[in-house]
Structure formats: C-alpha cells, structure tokens
Amino acid sequence: MRRRPAWQRRPTGCSRPDAPDRPGERLRPARTPFSEVVAALRAAGCVFAEDEARLLVDAARTPADLAAMVERRAAGLPLEHVVGWAEFCGLRIAVDPGVFVPRRRTEFLARQAAALVPADGVAVDLCCGSGAVGAVLAATADGADVHAADIDPAAVACARRNLDPARVHEGDLFAALPSALRGRVDVLVANVPYVPTEEVALLPAEARDHEPRIALDGGPDGLDVARRVIAEAPSWLAPGGHLLFETSERQLPDALRAAAARGLRPRAAVDDDLAAAVVIAASRPGRG
Ligand SMILES: C[S@@+](CC[C@H](N)C(=O)[O-])C[C@H]1O[C@@H](n2cnc3c(N)ncnc32)[C@H](O)[C@@H]1O
Numbered sequence: 001m002r003r004r005p006a007w008q009r010r011p012t013g014c015s016r017p018d019a020p021d022r023p024g025e026r027l028r029p030a031r032t033p034f035s036e037v038v039a040a041l042r043a044a045g046c047v048f049a050e051d052e053a054r055l056l057v058d059a060a061r062t063p064a065d066l067a068a069m070v071e072r073r074a075a076g077l078p079l080e081h082v083v084g085w086a087e088f089c090g091l092r093i094a095v096d097p098g099v100f101v102p103r104r105r106t107e108f109l110a111r112q113a114a115a116l117v118p119a120d121g122v123a124v125d126l127c128c129g130s131g132a133v134g135a136v137l138a139a140t141a142d143g144a145d146v147h148a149a150d151i152d153p154a155a156v157a158c159a160r161r162n163l164d165p166a167r168v169h170e171g172d173l174f175a176a177l178p179s180a181l182r183g184r185v186d187v188l189v190a191n192v193p194y195v196p197t198e199e200v201a202l203l204p205a206e207a208r209d210h211e212p213r214i215a216l217d218g219g220p221d222g223l224d225v226a227r228r229v230i231a232e233a234p235s236w237l238a239p240g241g242h243l244l245f246e247t248s249e250r251q252l253p254d255a256l257r258a259a260a261a262r263g264l265r266p267r268a269a270v271d272d273d274l275a276a277a278v279v280i281a282a283s284r285p286g287r288g
Contacts, residue, residue, distance in 0.1 A: 034053060117187045127149075193214065
C-alpha cells in the first residue's frame with residue numbers, strides 16, 4: 001500500500017476535477033482525460049489515485065509532460081520526485097530525484113525545533129536532505145542564522161534550492177560546518193537516518209528504490225548516526241541550546257540514555273497522530 005502523499009492537505013485549487021477554469025483542467029489533454037490518469041495510477045497500485053492525478057495534471061505543462069509523469073509515477077517513482085516538490089509545514093520544498101522525501105511526521109520535529117530558535121539565534125539543520133527542516137526554521141525565526149549540511153552532494157544541491165545556498169555545507173556531520181559556529185548553535189536539529197539495517201529491506205519500495213541508502217540506514221539498532229551527533233553536539237551547542245532528533249518510539253529509551261550520558265538533559269516529545277517521536281536535549285546553561 002502506498003504512503004499517503006505528503007501534500008494531501010495542500011490548500012490548492014486542485015480538488016474539483018470538473019472545474020473548467022482551473023489551470024490543471026486547461027492543461028488536461030484530450031487524449032489523456034483525467035479519468036484515464038486516475039485509471040492508470042489506480043492500476044499501478046496508487047491508493048490515492050484521484051488526489052495524485054490532480055497534482056500531476058496541475059504540474060504538467062504539456063500533454064506529453066503529463067503522459068511522462070504518469071508513466072514515471074506508475075513505475076513507482078515517489079510522487080514528490082515526479083512533480084519535484086513536497087509540501088512541508090505549509091512550505092513548498094523542492095525535492096530532486098534521489099533526495100530523501102520529507103515525511104509528514106517530521107513536521108513535528110521541525111515545529112518543536114522552530115519553537116526553540118531565538119529570533120536572532122543560530123540554527124543548524126544537520127543531515128538536511130532537501131533542507132525542509134531548515135526551511136521551516138528560516139521561515140519561522142525571523143533574523144535567525146540558519147545553516148544546513150549533508151554528506152550527499154545531491155541533497156546539498158537540492159537544499160541549496162530551498163535555503164540560502166551559502167549556508168548549505170557538504171560533508172560528514174559536523175565536519176561540514178564552519179568552525180565559527182562551534183559553541184554558538186542555539187538549535188541543532190538532525191533528522192538522521194534511523195532505520196535499523198535489517199529493516200531497510202522492509203521499507204516500501206518507494207523508499208528502498210528511490211531514496212539513497214545513506215538517508216535510511218542507521219546501523220544495527222538504527223542509532224549509529226544519532227549517537228555520533230549526540231557525542232559532538234555539546235561542543236557545538238550554545239549554553240542552554242538544544243539538540244533535537246527524530247527516532248522511532250521503540251528507540252526512544254536508548255536515545256534518551258545516550259543523550260544523558262553525554263551531559264545533555266533530554267526529554268521525549270511524541271505526536272501520536274503523526275506517529276512521531278522526538279528527542280529534545282538541552283545543553284547545560286553556562287556550558288557548551
Ligand atoms: C532521513 S534523511 C533526512 C533528510 C531531511 N532532514 C528530512 O527530514 O527530510 C537523512 C539525511 O542524512 C544524510 N546523512 C546520512 N549520513 C550523514 C552523515 N554522516 N553526515 C551528513 N549527512 C548524512 C543523508 O544524506 C540524508 O539526506
């Protein structure tokens with residue numbers, strides 16, 4: 001079964017396929033009527049075929065474009081990669097092929113982080129992928145200095161489309177960051193890969209086949225990258241700053257223990273509706 005598309009609640013005017021004055025309707029080619037797009041998507045196993053058809057029709061510039069998009073989607077490419085964007089916390093985030101698609105559940109992480117960024121503070125979106133979380137921080141905290149980093153050049157290029165390109169860095173975790181940020185980061189948010197290695201094979205094909213393994217695989221218990229972030233976070237955080245990262249609920253106890261062991265003061269935040277679990281770990285006031 002396919003994951004419900006990230007933008008299903010997108011407040012656009014694409015909800016009534018028969019409305020003659022809608023851009024999608026004008027672009028709908030005679031030989032690819034809306035119902036045929038729906039049928040093609042449904043035959044390919046898309047559960048939300050009508051929603052997706054509207055998005056594809058709206059995104060297509062020409063009939064040939066639409067036909068190609070339907071073909072790519074029917075072949076299993078994530079919808080976000082086909083149309084080139086995802087909605088995230090009400091923002092339209094460019095998502096390039098081969099880049100991790102921001103998940104609806106991660107909006108919880110982004111909102112928790114955004115609430116902690118001081119107006120003129122410093123925030124870092126580590127393991128930024130498309131930069132969706134960083135974009136929320138930049139949009140929310142007016143005047144904040146928002147940096148982002150990722151090890152994957154494709155992710156870095158994509159994030160540079162969504163964030164100030166000069167503030168998107170490439171490299172392995174903290175090694176990518178300007179050293180001037182050390183000890184000055186008010187909010188360090190890291191949506192690290194956290195799927196246990198043995199469970200990567202159980203992910204939906206859209207993730208397994210179209211997102212890089214480095215974006216998914218978190219090692220034997222899923223917490224390898226998180227532990228590396230936790231280990232270095234204290235020396236990058238400002239006094240009283242916060243590290244935030246997402247885990248599964250099952251991983252929460254180990255993740256909280258790992259953060260406490262490094263001198264941080266961690267707590268868990270959970271959103272049952274989004275099936276989201278987040279560790280929020282404060283550095284001690286007066287200490288890095
Ligand atoms: C789960 S994705 C999250 C992407 C984005 N933050 C989001 O929420 O949509 C994890 C990201 O971490 C990056 N990554 C994995 N290992 C890394 C490392 N050692 N250093 C920097 N980035 C890394 C991957 O390239 C991928 O973009």
